[in-house]
Amino acid sequence: MNILFVADPLEHFKISKDTTFAMMREAQRRGHRLSACEPRQIHWQRGARVTAQVRDITLTGQQAPWFTEDAPRMAALADFDAVLMRKDPPFDSEYFYATHLLEQAEREGAQVFNRPRALRDHPEKLAIMEFPQFIGPTLVTRDAEDIRRFHAEHGDVILKPLDGMGGAGIFRVGQDGRNLGSIIETLNQHGRQSVMVQKFLPEIAQGDKRVLIIGGRPVPFCLARIPQGTEVRGNLAAGGLGVARPLTARDLEIAEQLGPVLQGRGLLLAGVDVIGDSITEINVTSPTCFQEIQEQTGCDVAELFMSALEEAARR
Known part of the structure; x- marks a missing residue:
């Protein structure tokens, strides 16, 4: 497959923990061709298809430089076999407009994951209110x-x-x-x-668990982000310690209930945040934690994801 990653600048990737990089690495291992662009490089001109200035890249297997690239070129998004929207939040007006451009590319034949309308219609914090049986x-x-x-x-x-x-x-x-x-x-x-x-929820002391759902099915391990010191937040970006754990019976119940619903809306990948027995967020923009889970458990989350992507792109 030819896969286009819509993401933040490649030069800003921290490849030791970046989930998008893990996806790229597994895709290249399987023989897929990789391209990348930023949302700002996507445009739509009257009477034409949605296009982007893309970088065709090859991973080197080294820390630096971690990729080589050909000269940038213009390409229609519909000419790729899969387009992965991996731009990190914030979900601001520019992210919102990017989903509209990606949705037009869908009308032209592109397969975009996660689907642009699903990203737009699924605010990550508000989405939990649909599932009152699972929230505090x-x-x-x-x-x-x-x-x-x-x-x-x-x-x-x-x-x-x-x-x-x-x-x-x-x-x-x-x-x-x-x-x-x-x-x-x-x-x-x-x-x-x-x-x-x-x-x-005092259970935050045991961690804010990231439960990953891929293709409607739960990954068997989660990453518990544990607050450190006097901090109340477990987020890795706020200094939380990530500890991989098997899913509990409650985690599995939540994931098995939400998985088919999210998949049916065009969300190939979601990250459900669980504290104790309660959902606190449902992340769909660019869920992470692939590498941390693999390093600690041996569960190759990128492999699970790429298999699901290949299956979805064939439909």
Whole structure:
């Protein structure tokens, strides 16, 4: 297959842990041809197909340089056998517009994974509200008084912006309510922005588990991101320690319930975040943790993913 990766600049990859790199490595091992571009390099001109300036690359197997490339060229996205949207968040207006360009490429015959409409219609924090049987007490609101009432009911809460990533903008407010007013003002911008408020789950001490679902089926191991020191966040970007573990019975129950639903919406790969027995997010933009799980367990997640991609691209 000819595979196009729509991603952040290749020069910024940290290949020792990058999941997109792991996908590329497995794809090349199987004999597939690799190309890459950034969302900013995709364009659509009147009367023409959606095209991009792409880099045809070959992995070297070395740390540096980790790839070689041919001269950049213009190519229609529909001419590739698969297009992988792997641009990291934030999901801002430019990401939103990129999904529209990718959706037009789909109309022209491109196979895009995850599907652009699914990315656009599946906000990663709000998506958990569809599955109330798997989440703890949760509120989404702009209203400061709603937040205060939720805090009064549950005592110890987490507040987060709906568009945050990597643990950015997450606050914990305990029983004493210290700084609640200031945190509300910071997050809801005086009623202009929505905030998610969740009852604090003390099981975070055992880790915020990333459960990967590929082609509707769970990967048998998760990565528990464990907060360090006085930090409440387990995100690796916030300094959390990643420990791979087998899925628990509850993890498996969640993944088996969500897997077919997500696959049916065109989400080939999803990362479900679980604290204790509760879902906290459903990541679909560029889920990670492939390399950490493989290094600690021997489970080759990239191999599972590439097999699922090949199967999906043949349909």
